[in-house]
Amino acid sequence: MKQVIELGDTTTADVRGSSDTTYRLQATKWLKQINDAAKKRHMFAQAVYTSTLGKGQNSLVVPYKTAYLSSVTDNTTEGGAITFTDLNNLDGVRLNPEDHGYGISISNKAVRDSIVDIVREARAELTYYAGDVVDKAVANAMRDATAATSSARGVSIVYGGSSNYEEDDLASGDTLTPADIIKAKRKLRSATQTYTDFSSAFGTSSQSKNPWAPPFTMWIGPEQEEALLNDSQFRNAAEFGSGKIVLNGQIARYMGVNIVVADNTPSYSSGDSCTDGGSGTWAADGHRCIMAKSEAAAALVWDKEPSLQVSYYPRELSTDVMLELDYATDSIHDDAICWVSVTDE
Numbered sequence: 001m002k003q004v005i006e007l008g009d010t011t012t013a014d015v016r017g018s019s020d021t022t023y024r025l026q027a028t029k030w031l032k033q034i035n036d037a038a039k040k041r042h043m044f045a046q047a048v049y050t051s052t053l054g055k056g057q058n059s060l061v062v063p064y065k066t067a068y069l070s071s072v073t074d075n076t077t078e079g080g081a082i083t084f085t086d087l088n089n090l091d092g093v094r095l096n097p098e099d100h101g102y103g104i105s106i107s108n109k110a111v112r113d114s115i116v117d118i119v120r121e122a123r124a125e126l127t128y129y130a131g132d133v134v135d136k137a138v139a140n141a142m143r144d145a146t147a148a149t150s151s152a153r154g155v156s157i158v159y160g161g162s163s164n165y166e167e168d169d170l171a172s173g174d175t176l177t178p179a180d181i182i183k184a185k186r187k188l189r190s191a192t193q194t195y196t197d198f199s200s201a202f203g204t205s206s207q208s209k210n211p212w213a214p215p216f217t218m219w220i221g222p223e224q225e226e227a228l229l230n231d232s233q234f235r236n237a238a239e240f241g242s243g244k245i246v247l248n249g250q251i252a253r254y255m256g257v258n259i260v261v262a263d264n265t266p267s268y269s270s271g272d273s274c275t276d277g278g279s280g281t282w283a284a285d286g287h288r289c290i291m292a293k294s295e296a297a298a299a300l301v302w303d304k305e306p307s308l309q310v311s312y313y314p315r316e317l318s319t320d321v322m323l324e325l326d327y328a329t330d331s332i333h334d335d336a337i338c339w340v341s342v343t344d345e
Contacts, residue, residue, distance in 0.1 A: 069087075175224070284345070
């Protein structure tokens with residue numbers, strides 16, 4: 001599926017800025033450097049399994065072991081034949097990259113009349129926008145993974161405060177705490193799969209899960225960073241600025257968990273529908289923080305990494321700046337993910 005998005009035809013009216021009143025004999029100095037707007041930090045894509053397709057390939061299958069065999073038949077009878085066990089724990093996830101194109105067309109007059117380098121700014125805009133799109137896609141792949149059930153392994157869930165069953169139960173004050181981090185770590189570390197029916201029951205699934213080993217990565221929003229930094233238990237136990245910090249955006253390492261502040265952490269506003277599996281709505285603004293085993297939880301495959309082109313279009317007296325990329329992302333081991341749903345305040 002090919003998607004091409006053209007972000008309008010840029011003319012002088014688009015790049016001349018707000019109107020101003022000056023006196024002709026009073027000199028004005030115009031700075032040629034743009035005072036940049038704030039940028040989101042792209043933190044999810046750095047911690048997932050990443051691969052690139054070769055020429056002539058159009059999809060990637062990531063083979064994975066669902067779980068180690070829970071039992072292998074033992075035959076100890078002397079002279080008896082061995083009973084063989086089926087090796088039935090292998091599967092794969094297919095990722096089909098989709099082509100995406102983004103473009104900004106700038107009239108030649110706009111380029112001539114502007115004091116700033118409009119083409120350079122267009123290149124920067126598209127590069128940043130593409131990075132944001134991919135980062136959100138990776139975050140959403142883990143957000144949209146399948147939650148565990150009473151009989152199937154999947155995403156584990158931790159809710160802030162006293163809520164146990166669904167995001168609909170969250171209320172103001174159910175902010176992120178160190179205890180939530182420790183609980184999520186335990187759920188990933190344990191071979192016991194917990195689940196909720198998003199209504200009234202919270203229990204142990206009949207299906208065991210993979211006992212993932214730390215270190216884990218946890219993506220949180222700025223509001224959750226504030227809650228943690230205001231918590232003395234977290235400050236006293238966390239490692240800040242140590243040599244172990246290797247991820248962009250990582251603020252600390254807490255109990256074997258790399259805490260990363262990510263602007264693309266899935267967020268919700270009061271009244272938004274719950275997407276954890278429940279049918280209710282969020283009673284307060286909040287985030288679904290994500291803790292996962294890096295590279296086991298999700299994958300990102302490139303068929304074409306971002307490629308930027310600038311071309312002149314004489315027919316319309318314009319310069320076109322275009323960016324092409326072709327990628328796909330999906331979760332792999334859903335039980336390598338734990339959602340931590342909390343409110344912001």
